[in-house]
Amino acid sequence: MPLNTEKLFITLLLLLPFGAGASTVNRCQDQSGSVTFTTLSCPSGQTTTPQGINPASGMTFTPPPPTSKAEETKDRKSREVVVVGQRDDGCGNILSAEQRRKAIINRQTPTGMSKRDVENLLGRPDKIISRNAEVRYVYEEKKGRSRQVSFDEHGCVKGKR
Numbered sequence: 001m002p003l004n005t006e007k008l009f010i011t012l013l014l015l016l017p018f019g020a021g022a023s024t025v026n027r028c029q030d031q032s033g034s035v036t037f038t039t040l041s042c043p044s045g046q047t048t049t050p051q052g053i054n055p056a057s058g059m060t061f062t063p064p065p066p067t068s069k070a071e072e073t074k075d076r077k078s079r080e081v082v083v084v085g086q087r088d089d090g091c092g093n094i095l096s097a098e099q100r101r102k103a104i105i106n107r108q109t110p111t112g113m114s115k116r117d118v119e120n121l122l123g124r125p126d127k128i129i130s131r132n133a134e135v136r137y138v139y140e141e142k143k144g145r146s147r148q149v150s151f152d153e154h155g156c157v158k159g160k161r
Contacts, residue, residue, distance in 0.1 A: 025051045089114055091156035109149050111159035118149055118157065125149075134158070 028042035094112025125137035
């Protein structure tokens with residue numbers, strides 16, 4: 001008889017963390033439609049929807065109430081992503097991302113490529129020659145040939161003269 005009591009106790013201990021891990025998270029939505037989740041109460045003026053979460057079985061959220069088509073369209077328009085600025089490569093953005101990719105695939109070093117791009121493409125140079133404000137990378141290739149890439153004072157590949 002004591003053996004059955006021990007089995008029952010062990011079974012209850014194993015099941016305890018699954019039931020004890022459940023908690024409630026509040027979904028807060030303000031007037032503009034921004035949604036935040038918190039274990040605390042929502043600020044005043046925001047709609048509160050309690051969400052049941054059980055970490056042992058994964059997160060489960062109840063879906064928000066359905067909205068009308070007019071509200072959906074309004075929400076989409078107000079949530080458009082606007083990108084301000086662009087990536088600055090330090091060489092005046094002469095090359096677009098597509099031109100840069102094409103040059104790397106074709107193992108070319110067009111005007112406007114940065115030193116970093118050239119080193120990623122061709123590796124570390126065998127020789128570096130500095131004269132005035134110009135820097136030249138020399139790459140020794142097969143059969144005694146060499147390849148030279150010239151950079152201006154900003155570290156960008158110079159154009160052909």
